[in-house]
Amino acid sequence: MDSQQERTSRQQRHGIGGIGWAIIGTVFFGSLLAIGILPRLSQRSELEAAVKEASTLPSVNVMTAHRAAATTNLELPGSVVALNQTTIYARSTGYLRRWYADIGDRVQAGQLLAEIDSPDTDQQVLQAKAELAQAQANVSQTRASLAKGVADLKQARANLLLALQSWQRWKVLVNQGAVAQQDADTRYATYQANLANVEAAQNTVNSDSANVEAAQANVFASRANFQRYSVLQSYKKVTAPFAGVITARNVNSGALITGGTGNTNTSNTTSTSNTTGTSSTNTSLYTIAAYDALNVNVSVPQSSSALVQAGQTAQITVRELPQRVFSGKVVRTSNAIDPNTRTLLTQLEVQNLDGALRPGMYATVKFAINRPNPPFVIPGSALVVNAEGTQVATVTKNQTVHYQKVGVGRDYGTEIEITSGLTGNESLITTPTVDETEGLRVQPVAQKAK
Structure with a gap:
């Protein structure tokens, strides 16, 4: 009996222990489950709140800035101008006899362009030539007078020497008592007279020498005047100062030409060859421009002025020649920013041997700019x-x-x-x-x- 009760008691104790362990295990695993699930539930709530909040925020498109290319093209408008252009004026006054070149003609340096009839200048040349001859004759005359004065001076000196020696001899004879004092005084007076003659002859020689120098200076002046009028006479033939193209002819044959620098009224001038009725006084004859090499003027903005340097090359194009690209080189800048436009005047030189470009054209200039920090x-x-x-x-x-x-x-x-x-x-x-x-x-x- 006792054994049976003990066995029953042990079985009950073993049963209670199993249940307890089951309860403990359940609690343990429940705690672990709570530890793992609760944070996830919290994170999920936060995520849902964030998604809800994000769905209510306005969306905007964003991007990041990128660097510009290290080499960029700078395109600017430019104006084609002649490398050498001038207006030709007459230096000789007269009537235009004939002109030999018209607009569009290519001429060489020294080529005859026009001739002027200048009778006034011709007469001035003749008068200057006659005055030069007269001055030269006057020099010859004064030189002859000088030569005569020198001869008279020599004669006067010889007479003075003779009178001195004669007076000295008579002076000795007076001391010896051989002759009278009166005779010695006469010899002394003769000596004094010859001395005065020498001084007068010397003065005459000096005067003649001065006359010769004056006459010679007059010759120089007359020769210079003659050469001046001869040069003016040579201006009757108007020639080209350099090789280029005639861009304007402003007079016709028979027009009165006044030598000068263009200070007369030139309102009637025209660049066409048909200048009929040009009878007013006008010293402007031609305008000539050199086309073999041209300049292109460009106004570079202040922000890019430091990037353009002398010697830099650029591409030049014009609308009328779409298939041509000309190469230009920066030859100079004004080295000063224009306060009105805030630009730097830059000048490029471009070769134009075939004459494709013309002064006055509008051009596009493209610079290749290297930027170290774009x-x-x-x-x-x-x-x-x-x-x-x-x-x-x-x-x-x-x-x-x-x-x-x-x-x-x-x-x-x-x-x-x-x-x-x-x-x-x-x-x-x-x-x-x-x-x-x-x-x-x-x-x-x-x-x-x-």
Whole structure:
């Protein structure tokens, strides 16, 4: 009996222990399950809240700025001008006898262009020539007078020497008592007279020498005057100062020409060959331009002025010759910015041996600019210009809108250069609106830069 009770008691104890262990295990595994599920449930709630919040934020398209190319083309308008162009005026006064060149004619340096009838100049040349001959004759006459004066001086000196010796001999005879004092005084008076004659002859020689010098100077002046009128006479033939093309003829045969520098009325001048009725006084005869080499003037903006240097090459095109590309070289700049246009006058030289380019043409000049630190480029729509200045709208790491001031460079139309204000890491709103105010939370949507 006792044994049976003991066995029953042990079985009950073993049963209670199993249940307890089952309960403990259940509690243990329940705790583990709670530890694993509760954080997930919390994270899920937060995620759902974030998704809900994100779905309520306005979305904006964003992009990052990209660097411009290291080499860029700078296209500017230019004006073709002649390397050497001048207006030819007459130096001789008269009537135009004949002209030999018309507009469009190519002429060489020294080629005869026109002849002028100048009777006044011809007479002045004859008069100057006669005055020169008269001056030369006067020199000969004064030289002959000088020669006679020199001979008279020699004779007077010889007479003076003879009178001196005679007086000295008579002086000795007077001391010896051989002759009277009166005779010695006569010899002394003769000596004094000859001395005066020598002085007078010397003065005559000096005067004749001065006359010779004056006559010689008069010859020089007359010769210079004659040469001057001879040169003016040579201007009756008007020649080309250099090789080029005649771009204007302003007179006809028979027109009165006044020698000068173009200070007369030239309102009736014309660049056409049919200048009928040109009878007014007009010293402007021709305009000539050299075409073999031309200049192209370009106004470079101040922002690009430091990038254009002497010796740099550029491509030059004109609308009328679409298949031709001319090569030009920068030969000089004004080295000063025009305060009115804020541009730098730059001059390029281009060869034009075939005469395809003409002065006055409108040209397009393309420079290849190398930039060691190229600026950023953004879409033009990303730029905001308001009372605060020039800005771009960015999205911060906290997904809030922030407006950043920037400096702009060249405008390419759809894109624009940013010279300052960006680091390249900003998320730029591609098309900001007035609703996107400073500090507004937004949902950025990344887009690739074009």
